[in-house]
Amino acid sequence: MSGAETTAAGPATPGPAGAAELRSLLLSRIHDVPDYPQPGVMFKDITPLLADPVAFGALTEALAALCHTHRADKVIGLEARGFILAAPVAVRAGVGFVPVRKAGKLPGTTLRQAYELEYGTAEIEMHADALRPGERVLVIDDVLATGGTAEASLHLIRRSGAQVAGVAVLLELGFLAGRQRLQASLDGAPLEALTTV
Template structure:
């Protein structure tokens, strides 16, 4: 039986969609990774093996694909899960952090009681592009007193500078693959 590198297995399953959401952009779609049970397990095992010996208190996942990976990882590591949502989606008292997009601003929110000071939190999303969403989520966690242990994602698009921006702002970054 031929063994394939787990990272390569995930890379091979990611679908590239040209000219979406607009001409000139190639969207990296993780849906095929999630649809194939073997590849999804390999992906989750990569994350589990990386963090199983870390002293973590919570996993925070960014709306919406970060919820998928983050909640499964929290379950596997026997940790709680905290959703970082787009503005206006959480029903309780929230704290918001604004960030810049190509065509304006957006913000993410968390419940004010989502983390306690000193908790060690892993921040998870599917992709790091410009880093704005991930950096805003990290700032939210820090404003609530949490220690962001690492910012983790499936995909990094290094030419867009997001992982570099996160590192420049003091975050450790882990990604499964780059495009």
């Protein structure tokens, strides 16, 4: 990828020119789908990006670089598209991958966290032994919208005794104010959005 280098410690974070080039590439592969899943909603479809090996590779490298920058020991992928992004990032960065799923999808003993939706509540969970005390954990997802799922995952990380290294997303929907919602829960940890609309 132009604008970024790989070092002995792992992939380097793109510089200003490389970051602008990366944003342009990623945004060009995210398609708008009007009125999905309901009228009035503009859905951001990342499947064209995933189908492009150059764009998907550049995204993986950039997120892996953030793992190194924030000294993450593990990454959490949020169901479901977060799994698609976080798993290759974990392999590239040489760290562990932990899935955070909707309640009732994981076998064995789990930690569960409820969070509020626009109408009602939902719950996510992860295996109770997935994280060790003191490990640094980076949360990865495709889109930051209202921030409810990401916020709940931060609570799960802290309940396990691990530390929040940060949150990294492909796309932040700035108009939904998810960043503001997450500020208190981040407690100084960074929120990294590779693109914002």
